[in-house]
Amino acid sequence: MAILCSFFLFMVFTMMDQHVGRENVCKELRCGGNGPAIRFPFRLLNHTRQPDICSFPGFTLSCTDSKQTQLELPISVKLFVKNINYTTQVIQLYDPNHCFPRDQLRRLNLSSSPFQHPNFQSFKSYSRGNGYALFNCSQTDHERNDHRRVSCLSNPTHQVYALNFGDRQSLMELPISSCTKMYNIPHVNEGALRGDANILDVNWSTPDCRGCEREGKNCTMFKTITGEAIADCFVDPEGRTSTKLVILVAIIGCFLLGMAVFFAINYRVYRYDEVERENQAKIEMFLDDYRNLKPTRYAYSDIRRITNEFADKIGQGAYGTVFKGKLSNEIYVAVKILNISQGNGEEFLNEVGTMGTIHHVNVVRLVGFCADGFRRALVYEFLSNNSLDKFISSADVKLQEIAIGIAKGIEYLHQGCDQQILHFDIKPHNILLDQNFNPKISNFGLAKLCSKDQSVVSMTTARGTMGYIASEVFSRNFGNVTYKVDVYSFGMLLLEMVGGRKNIEVTTENISQVYFPEWIYNFLEQKEDLRVFIEDDGDAQIAKKLAIVGLCCIQWHPMNRPSMKVAVQMLEGWDNLTMPPNPFASTNTTRTNARIPAMNVSQELEVIPKSE
CATH class of the missing domain: 3.30.200.20 (Phosphorylase Kinase; domain 1)
Structure with missing residues (x-):
């Protein structure tokens, strides 16, 4: 009981200390000698001198190895912080790669962050719209010093220009016959868009500490009885007091909370220890039978x-x-x-x-x-080259050799062991590469063992990674679950290897209309050249072979897919492969125009755990 009383008294004094003396807890920090000052509402991540109470949600910064101040915005947009103006509540950001338009601006979405774009009145003399479109022009005699030119995306043979949506006159001045629209980007200041000043200004409105800053005071936040967050200015921590009612409510609340937490923790620990002891006993029993291996x-x-x-x-x-x-x-x-x-x-x-x-x-x-x-x-x-997903778009790796190696590994799991092993999670992330880029299958956490004469595998729930899971895993209307589930995943992997060799973008307008495997099938059916995916013309025939084998492997019905032994034979020696049946015949989509880019299917979603 004495321990519990000490605990809740500590909680009360901690809460009071946070309210009246926060300036003693939250110290102003910097990432480097010339870095911006970091104080409320911002805080440094994982720094003991700035705990969680020192910041407002969404205002966490971090220091890089080179002592740069970094802010991470939604969708993993990481930008360096140049300056923080606490009086105007404006933060200046810049791109680490000094080229905002290449990637960062396209993914930048401030709707779920506490920051907003500033007022764009200062830019209306140049633009009348609320966004820009980027055009890639191959004509080299166009004016190089055009103010619309994006220098960090341009080179001597291709010029990239940014045109405002409402600037029709500038659009007519471009050599339309040699220009291709690349993508749209949101309306930002011209310096960040052109890539020369490389500065993006964003501001925040909540919490509003501008009054405290103008008075030279510190700022903190407190919640009213209604739950509204209000900015509070303070100078002397000793000058702030609380009413007896607030202290009484805090003491009673802390006591009840402490009791609830105490019993909850003890019950959770007891249950956790009991479950872990059972798991440990099961593992030890298994390992006793495993000592001879x-x-x-x-x-x-x-x-x-x-x-x-x-x-x-x-x-x-x-x-x-x-x-x-x-x-x-x-x-x-x-x-x-x-x-x-x-x-x-x-x-x-x-x-x-x-x-x-x-x-x-x-x-x-x-x-x-x-x-x-x-x-x-x-x-x-240890495999020095990590996983295949890191090299799937690299021209340095050989498509056919890697594909054959993976196929032989899966064939061994299906037929070369004492028991048939179904992997259930074949994907680029689980294919590791040694120093010679020889592929090796890894991660057997979802694998299932069964006898070789067992044609059907019983399952109580789906397992695998979305995008690589065969149809019969979700619905028995397509057939029973057999070793053909790994064949399907291998087929999707082959198609991703083919399409990953060239980084092609999908625009907002066509992303819902493009399904990558079907797009590959339409290309082959129309006898078009797969060099649209392959940088090296010499690899075009290999890419075609891999694409045909991949399409054979992703047939909806398991009986229409080849075994891994046949897939190895097709990859190794069959040069005149015939097109498989259209696995998308039941869909209502029409052939995708060849100018529309392919959608990469490598998006990794959550793994579905097994429970058997």
């Missing part, structure tokens, strides 16, 4: 030594964090530390039980594992 079992102290106290983080996934480790001076490994609160140990059992019994040049090798109490880890061979 090859992978090494490590203690958690070994894992800490191998990773040098988790010094080098190389990845983050849904089930854990991956660190680079070293077994010796010549042998490096990747150590995956599984989240303690994630799942019930089934993902760990799947990885160890599946990968520990298989050995193939196109499957990642499991070196060892750790099951030390509640702490679990998996130790894999």
